[in-house]
Amino acid sequence: MTKENIALFTIFGGTGDLAKRKLYPSLFRLFRKGNLKKHFAIIGTARRDWTDEYYREIVKETLVDLDPTEKELAEFCGHFYYQAHNVTDTEHYDTLKTLADKLDEDYQLQGNRIFYLAMAPQFFGTITSHLASQEIVTETGFNRLIIEKPFGNDFYSAEKLNKEIREAFNEEQIYRIDHYLGKEMVQNISAIRFGNTIFEALWNKNYIDNVQITFAESIGVEERGGYYEKSGALKDMIQNHVLQVVSLLAMDEPSVFSQEAILAEKVKALNAIRIYTEEEARQNFVRGQYREGQLDSQKFISYKEEHNVHEDSQIETFVAGKFHIDNFRWEGVPFYVRTGKRLTEKGTRISIVFKPVPVNVFREQDQKAPDAETIQSNVLTIYIQPTEGFSLSLNGKEVGQGFNLHPVKLDFRHSSETMGNSPEAYEKLILDCLNGDGTNFTHWDEVAQSWRIVDVIRRAWDKDSDPIPTYPSATMGPKCAFDLLKNDGFDWIWKPDEWYRDNHKLS
Template sequence: MKPKKAYPAAITIFGARGDLTRRKLIPALYNLFIENHLPALFEIFCVDFQTVDEAAFKNDLLSGVNEFSRNGKAEPSKWAGFAARISYLQGDFTKKETYISLKTKVEDFEKSSKQRGNRMFYFAVAPRFIEVIAEALSTRKLCSNKTHDRIVVEKPFGTDLATARKLNHFLTKRFSEKQVYRIDHYLGKETVQNIMAFRFANFVFEPLWNKNYIDHIQISVAEQVSVGKRGGYYDASGALRDMIQNHLLQLLCIVAMECPGAYKAEAIRDAKTKVLKSIRPFTTQQVFKNVVRAQYTAGEVDDVQRIAYRQEEQVSPESNTETFVALKMLIDNPRWEGVPFFLRTGKSMTRQSSVIVVQFKDSPHKIFKDDIVPNRLIISIQPELEISLLFESKVPGLQMKLVPVEMDFTYQEAYTESLPEAYEALLLDVLHGDATLFMRADQVEAAWKVVMPILDAWKKSPSKQLQFYESGTWGPAAGSNLLKPYAKEWYRLPSRETVKKLAVNK
C-alpha cells in the first residue's frame, strides 16, 4: 500500500447505521488503522437519523468487525484505540442543525490537531439523499477546500443517462470534479488492479493483445445469492443497471484500454473513457439479437430450496425485471475491430464466480490431430484469486499425444500476507486524493450511453424475449447460444469438489 500522509483526516459517514457501514466501511477503516495506514490524527464522525446510545452503537460496529474483517476478531486494546476516534451524531439529513453540529465537531478536531487536514464525506445513503447532503455540505462550507475536501458517492449513480447527467451537473456546480469520488468497489479488488500490471508491465502479452491473436473475450460475474431483501430496489433496477452498467463495463475497460501515457489518474481514466465511447451502439434489432435477458425461477442452490424471483419480498408477481443478462459487444477501434466481447451476469446461479477469459485464435498450422483446445488466459477475480494460462502439452510417453494443461499464478501460494479488501484500497486512495480507481463524470455518462438503447428497447417491449432459468443453474440456454460460433458455453471455474481433490493431490 501507499505510504501514509501526515495530514489529519476528518472522516464523516452519512448512513452510519446502515449495512454498508457495519459490513464494509468500519472493518476497512479498522484494518487500515491496525496496519498503520491511517494518519496519526484522525476522527470518524458517524451520522444517522436514529437516536442510539453511543456505547451500544460502537459495540454493534465491533460485532461487524469481528464478523467481517479479514483479520478476524478485533484485539481489545486495538479496538479501544480505534473506537476512541469514533463519535456518533444523531441528525436528520434534511435539517440544517445536523450540519451545524457536524461542522462544529470537525472544526474542533482540526483545532486540536493544529492543522487543517483532509475531510472525507462518505454517502452510505439511499440515492434520494445524495443531493440533499451535497447541498448542505456546500451551503455550510463543510466541503469547500478543493485540495483537501472530498465526497464519496456509491452506486447507483443515476438510473439512466438523463438522471446521471442531472446528478453530475448538480454535484459539479457545488464541488470541483476532483473532489467527487464515484466509487465502484469492484475496481478496488486486488485481481482487478493486477490486470493493468499484468498487461502493461509484461511485454510478452501486449503484442498479442489485439484482433490478430485474440478470438473473443468473456467477462462473467455469476452470483449465487438471490435478490433476498433487496427486492424493492432491485425490481426497479435489474441486472443491467445493477451490474453491467458499472462493474462489468469497468472490467471491459481495463481489459480493452490502450496503454496510458503514465500511471496517473487522468491518463488512465482518459483511456477507459475512450473504450466506452468506442463501443458500437445497439440498434433495437441488435438488442433482441445480441442481448439475452432472463429471470430466475424456483430451484435449489447448494441443496437449499430457492423461491422464484416473482415470489421475493417487494417484487411484483408479474415483474419482467431481469436477474440475468448476457450480451455481445463490439469495439470499433483498430485494436479490437471484429473481436466480440461477451458479458454475462446473473443471480441465484450455481456458484459465485467472477472471471475474465481471453481466448486466443487457433494455431494457424494444425499438424497435431488432437490440437483442439485453444489457448486461454483465465483471470479469476473471485472466489479464487488466480491467473492461469491454458496451453497444449505433450503427454509423457512414447507417442505424440497432446493434452491441455494450466500454468497457474495464485495469490494464496505466491503471497503469505493477508490481501487488503477492496474498500481498504479505495478509502485510502480517497484520503490520499488518488482518483485512479474512481469513475469520472464523463465515464459514468459514457457507460450509460452504452446501455440506454437496451433499456429503451426493453421499455417499449417489456416482456419480449424474456427467458427464465431455474435457480441453481448457469442461466438460460440462450445465454450460451449467444457465444456461438466462438464457443459452445461460458467458461466455468472448476467445481468446489474438483478444487478440493486437486488440493489433496498436490
C-alpha cells in the same frame, strides 16, 4: 515507514449496513497498520437518536472478526462521534459544522475532510448543497466526496445528479466508488497486460478470438427484492462493474501509469464501444429470470417468490450480451459478458480466448486420435473471486508414442495466507481517497458513456412484450445465453454446471 493520514470523516448513513460491514472494519485496518494514528476523527450521522457511547459500542461490534485487543478498541473507537441528522434540515448542518470544527481543532486535522455518502442517491444533491451553503467544506485543507452507486437510473438522471453535486464539488474532489476496482486481480489486469511482452504484443484482433467476462452469484436477491425490481441485473452490474472491467481489458497502453493517463485510455475504450440501435440490442443482449431449482439436496425458490418482488415481474436477474469495440485494435473481436443471480457457483473471471493456430501440422500423425483435427485454443483466465490468480492453457504432447496433443495448464493462485493479509477492496479505496489518488474510482466521463451504452438495451427490453426467458436456479442461465455464442461459433469457457450434472447433483 507508513504515512499517517490526517482527516475528518463524516459518514452519512453511519448506522447502515454498508458502514457496519465495510467502512468501519476497513477504517480499523488502516488504523491498525498506522495509516490512521492520532490525527483523525469520524462523525457518523443518521436519523436515529444515538449517543456517542452507544455509537462506539455498535462500531466495536463490527470489529469482532478482526480480533482487536482492548487497547486497540479503546484507542480506535475513541475517535468516533455521532450526530442525529435529518439531511433536509438546514439547522442540523449548522450543528454538524460546529462539531466538525471542534474536532478539527481537537485532533489538529488541518481542515482535511472526507464526506462519505453511504445512503440513497436521491439525497446526494441535498447533502452536497448544504455542505457548501453551511460552509462545512473548508478552505484550508482538502475536501473529498465519496459516493456509492447507483449513480442515477439512466443517463439523464445521472447527468442531473452530477450537475447538482458539481455545484459544491469539482470533478477532482468526487470519488465515485466501484468496489470491484479495489479488488486485487482487477488491479492486476494492467500488470498482466503491460508488464508482460508475451501478452501485450498479442493483445489485439490479430491474435484474440473473443473475450469472455463472467460475474456469477450463487445467491438470489435475498433482501434486495425491492431494489432489484427497480434496477435489474443490467443496471446493477453491467452499467458499472462489467463495463469498468471491459474498459481495463480494451484500453490502449497509457503513456505513463498515472491517474490522468489511465482515465484517458479507459474513456477512449468506452467511447469505442458500439452503441446499438434497439433492434441491434435485442440481437446482441439477452436476459433471464431464475425460477425454482435444486442443486444436490438444496432447493431454491423462484425470483417471483422472493420478498418485495411483484408476482408478474419481468425484471431480469441474468444478462448476457456481446459488445463490439469499433477501433483498430479490437475490430471484429466480440466481448461477451454475463452476470446473474442464483447461478451454479459464485465466481468472477475473465477468459481471453486466443485464435487457434492457422495450420494443424499434427493432423496427419494419428487420424484415430479424437482431437487430431482440432488444436484447442490457448486461454488466459484471470480469476477475480472467490479464488484469485490466473492460468494459461497450452497444447503439449501427450506422453507416449506419436504426437497426440494434450491440453496443459500453467496455473497460479494466491495463497489463502497471502490474500488473508491483503487489504480488502474498501480499505484500498479509502486509502486511495486519503492520498488523493482517483485512479481506481469512476469518473463522470466513464459514468456518462456507460449509461449511454446501457440505456439503449434497457429501452429495447422495456418495449418487448414477450415473457422474460427463465432458467432453473443453480444453472448458468437461460438457453438464449448459450445460443448467443453458438451462433458465432463459440462456447462459454467456464461451465461449472457440467461437473454437477456429470455427478448427478444437477438435472
